[in-house]
Amino acid sequence: xxxxxxxxxxxxxAKGITETPSFKxxxxxxxxxxxxxxxxxxxxxxxxxxxxxxxxxxxxxxxKASDRIKADQLIEACLQQQKSSLRLGITGSPGVGKSTFIExxxxxLIQKGFRPAILAIDPSSQRTGGSILGDKTRMQTxxxxxxxxxxxxxxGDALGGVARKTREAIFLCETAGFSxxxxxxxxxxxxxxxxxxxxDFFMLLLLPNAGxxxxxxxxxxxxxxxxxxxxxxDGEALQAAKRSKQQYRNALHLFPAQKSGWTPKVSxxxxxxxxxxxxxxxxxxxxCQLTQNNNYWSQRRAEQAEYWMRQSIEQELLRxxxxxxxxxxxWPGWQSAVRNGQTSSFRAARELLKLVQKED
Amino acid sequence: xxxxxxxxxxxxxAKGITETPSFKxxxxxxxxxxxxxxxxxxxxxxxxxxxxxxxxxxxxxxxKASDRIKADQLIEACLQQQKSSLRLGITGSPGVGKSTFIExxxxxLIQKGFRPAILAIDPSSQRTGGSILGDKTRMQTxxxxxxxxxxxxxxGDALGGVARKTREAIFLCETAGFSxxxxxxxxxxxxxxxxxxxxDFFMLLLLPNAGxxxxxxxxxxxxxxxxxxxxxxDGEALQAAKRSKQQYRNALHLFPAQKSGWTPKVSxxxxxxxxxxxxxxxxxxxxCQLTQNNNYWSQRRAEQAEYWMRQSIEQELLRxxxxxxxxxxxWPGWQSAVRNGQTSSFRAARELLKLVQKED
Numbered sequence: 067x068x069x070x071x072x073x074x075x076x077x078x079x080a081k082g083i084t085e086t087p088s089f090k091x092x093x094x095x096x097x098x099x100x101x102x103x104x105x106x107x108x109x110x111x112x113x114x115x116x117x118x119x120x121x122x123x124x125x126x127x128x129x130k131a132s133d134r135i136k137a138d139q140l141i142e143a144c145l146q147q148q149k150s151s152l153r154l155g156i157t158g159s160p161g162v163g164k165s166t167f168i169e170x171x172x173x174x175l176i177q178k179g180f181r182p183a184i185l186a187i188d189p190s191s192q193r194t195g196g197s198i199l200g201d202k203t204r205m206q207t208x209x210x211x212x213x214x215x216x217x218x219x220x221x222g223d224a225l226g227g228v229a230r231k232t233r234e235a236i237f238l239c240e241t242a243g244f245s246x247x248x249x250x251x252x253x254x255x256x257x258x259x260x261x262x263x264x265x266d267f268f269m270l271l272l273l274p275n276a277g278x279x280x281x282x283x284x285x286x287x288x289x290x291x292x293x294x295x296x297x298x299x300d301g302e303a304l305q306a307a308k309r310s311k312q313q314y315r316n317a318l319h320l321f322p323a324q325k326s327g328w329t330p331k332v333s334x335x336x337x338x339x340x341x342x343x344x345x346x347x348x349x350x351x352x353x354c355q356l357t358q359n360n361n362y363w364s365q366r367r368a369e370q371a372e373y374w375m376r377q378s379i380e381q382e383l384l385r386x387x388x389x390x391x392x393x394x395x396x397w398p399g400w401q402s403a404v405r406n407g408q409t410s411s412f413r414a415a416r417e418l419l420k421l422v423q424k425e426d
Numbered sequence: 427x428x429x430x431x432x433x434x435x436x437x438x439x440a441k442g443i444t445e446t447p448s449f450k451x452x453x454x455x456x457x458x459x460x461x462x463x464x465x466x467x468x469x470x471x472x473x474x475x476x477x478x479x480x481x482x483x484x485x486x487x488x489x490k491a492s493d494r495i496k497a498d499q500l501i502e503a504c505l506q507q508q509k510s511s512l513r514l515g516i517t518g519s520p521g522v523g524k525s526t527f528i529e530x531x532x533x534x535l536i537q538k539g540f541r542p543a544i545l546a547i548d549p550s551s552q553r554t555g556g557s558i559l560g561d562k563t564r565m566q567t568x569x570x571x572x573x574x575x576x577x578x579x580x581x582g583d584a585l586g587g588v589a590r591k592t593r594e595a596i597f598l599c600e601t602a603g604f605s606x607x608x609x610x611x612x613x614x615x616x617x618x619x620x621x622x623x624x625x626d627f628f629m630l631l632l633l634p635n636a637g638x639x640x641x642x643x644x645x646x647x648x649x650x651x652x653x654x655x656x657x658x659x660d661g662e663a664l665q666a667a668k669r670s671k672q673q674y675r676n677a678l679h680l681f682p683a684q685k686s687g688w689t690p691k692v693s694x695x696x697x698x699x700x701x702x703x704x705x706x707x708x709x710x711x712x713x714c715q716l717t718q719n720n721n722y723w724s725q726r727r728a729e730q731a732e733y734w735m736r737q738s739i740e741q742e743l744l745r746x747x748x749x750x751x752x753x754x755x756x757w758p759g760w761q762s763a764v765r766n767g768q769t770s771s772f773r774a775a776r777e778l779l780k781l782v783q784k785e786d
Contacts, residue, residue, distance in 0.1 A: 068444075086556070125572060125617065138770070138772070138773055141770045141773070142769060142773060144771060145767055145768065145769065145770055146768075148767065184560070192653060222694070230772060232772070234770070234772070237770070283682045284682065285649045285650075285682045285684070286646050286649055287682070288649075288650065288680075288681055288682070289643075289645045289646055291650075312681055313676065314680060316673065316676060316677065317677035317680045317681070319647070320648075320673055320674060320677045321648055321677070322643045322644065322645045322647075322648070324645070367767075368765040368766070369765075371764045371765055371767065371771050372761060372764055372765055372771070373771075373773035374772070374775075375760070375761070375764045375771040375772075375774050375775050375778075376775075378771060378772050378775030378776070379747065379775045380740075380744060381777060382745065382775070382779055382783075383743045383747055383779075384740060384743065386783065387739065387743055399730060400735070401735070404731045404735045405728040405729075405731055405732055406728070406734055407505055407508065407727075407731065408505065408506075409502060409505065410498070410501045410502060410505055410594070410597070411504060411592060411593070411731050411733075411734035411735040411737075411738060412498070412501070412594070412735075412738050413498055413501070413735070414735045415734075415735050415736075415738030415739045415742070416738070418735075419739055419742055419743075423742075423746065
């Protein structure tokens with residue numbers, strides 16, 4: 067669902083799941099025999115069955131054309147359910163403690179009666195040799211908790227593909243009654259923009275020494291954040307974290323205002339010691355209230371949906387051009403002539419376009 | 427030219443122009459009879475003839491197909507000349523004093539023996555009813571100075587078109603020996619990114635009260651700046667300007683580092699009283715030296731050229747799609763279904779693409 071029909075629903079308390087271990091075993095046996103139908107997947111998701119939800123996400127991640135058709139039918143069916151949720155984005159450099167923070171934050175949410183789902187976008191996983199959530203020792207408690215759902219990043223794909231699959235996985239998790247949906251990404255590539263474009267609230271985790279760790283953060287990411295979260299604010303680092311908080315607060319004051327009417331906040335937290343989490347949750351609730359009252363919430367959801375429609379169209383148009391055999395064979399020559407200043411960017415563009423476009 | 431072959435050349439001292447009033451009159455009479463040929467334009471530009479340069483810019487601004495062919499030939503011929511220059515971008519909210527600053531800064535450059543050219547990008551001019559440089563009373567001294575060249579924005583076009591024409595005008599001005607080329611834009615739309623993508627050094631002008639005027643500046647623009655320039659730092663505003671300078675300096679420290687290795691600076695200036703201009707010029711020279719030494723300068727020029735090639739291609743591919751009659755007729759229905767959450771962004775994208783793409 068793109069619209070928020072019920073203003074309170076993003077923060078509603080979800081019912082507990084009803085599955086039992088024996089039910090799970092029966093399901094598992096059935097999956098080993100044959101793939102579930104779209105209707106079975108939908109009913110399973112609606113029954114909050116985490117195993118069928120996993121199967122459904124595997125389906126939307128599949129590259130097979132026949133799976134793609136089923137995935138589309140399933141997503142359309144899920145959208146008809148118009149379930150709502152709160153979508154949170156979390157980014158930060160490697161080592162800032164994202165997993166530990168989410169582990170603590172997720173447990174606090176469960177104690178409040180929520181059922182959080184955690185999805186990851188990590189297009190760099192193939193390059194760096196390990197996905198965000200690939201390490202089995204991370205988020206151990208949440209991963210095995212019956213009220214939570216943790217799904218690692220689909221590895222080894224272009225950002226466009228990963229982003230699309232993640233966006234579809236959000237719909238599936240929402241249909242299964244999970245909320246909040248937490249989307250995690252590493253703040254070092256293009257993926258923060260993708261995550262920012264699919265969440266309601268965007269958090270940037272930082273280390274206690276202001277400025278020190280920003281070398282790895284992409285320019286522009288700080289300004290996208292609704293909340294700067296100074297993590298590891300415990301022990302000897304607490305004083306440094308407090309100074310950083312004040313510095314970031316002063317700095318944010320000097321940057322342009324958000325369209326939402328929200329003033330980005332700076333909070334301290336310790337994921338490890340589960341400190342500062344209540345205050346963060348209050349900030350998020352304040353944001354929800356503000357943007358639901360001023361209508362920015364639903365307006366942004368609608369804009370995000372249209373953004374992804376345009377993104378899909380434009381990615382496909384560009385893919386079709388750049389992967390065209392004639393373009394691929396002539397590209398290097400034009401590229402080097404343009405980079406060396408021997409020909410104009412515009413002439414090279416026109417000549418390359420001629421290879422693909424027919425006369426209209 | 428895209429490459430900087432001679433490391434000192436961007437800051438070289440240009441020779442004075444040789445044209446005489448009587449020569450000018452003769453030229454003018456000739457233009458009234460017939461349009462100059464590409465060769466005549468090129469020779470005129472190389473002879474540093476401002477009148478023929480103006481004619482050439484009018485040619486690249488023309489929408490006529492026959493003019494477009496001539497314009498392309500002229501641009502290619504200019505690129506062969508491999509003239510270099512320093513390209514400066516200046517942005518800031520309306521009322522921050524851009525024109526007054528450029529008027530003073532340009533005169534200082536002339537005193538140093540440079541021949542500055544000032545170009546404007548203002549795609550909003552049609553909306554607001556007046557182009558940046560349209561007001562004849564602005565930059566009066568520079569406009570009439572024989573060592574300078576001032577060209578108002580081509581009015582009433584989409585940003586893509588204006589940006590392209592401005593980039594071509596840069597080549598023409600460079601071939602005529604002008605340097606620095608100063609590109610001015612209002613910091614309230616999409617045009618700062620376009621300007622940032624065609625200059626070597628990007629300045630953001632701000633008012634003395636830090637933060638107050640940022641409401642109009644687009645998010646992300648502050649982070650693009652190589653220099654934040656607190657203008658109108660004179661009289662009673664001087665103390666506020668000094669405080670703002672310190673605040674901005676602290677704030678910039680907390681934002682990610684630039685790829686260039688340059689730490690963005692904050693300077694005070696008074697365009698009206700021509701104060702602080704020497705220090706700004708020194709900052710720009712420091713930047714040139716740093717980036718020419720670490721090779722970022724030529725690498726960025728090459729990347730910008732490729733960027734504009736890709737931009738041109740992608741704009742044309744999207745234009746072709748979005749202006750397709752079938753897409754235009756079916757767009758509103760899919761758009762509203764997607765915005766309302768009735769159908770997925772991805773399905774709508776696929777259905778719309780089917781209208782245009784043939785089976786490969």
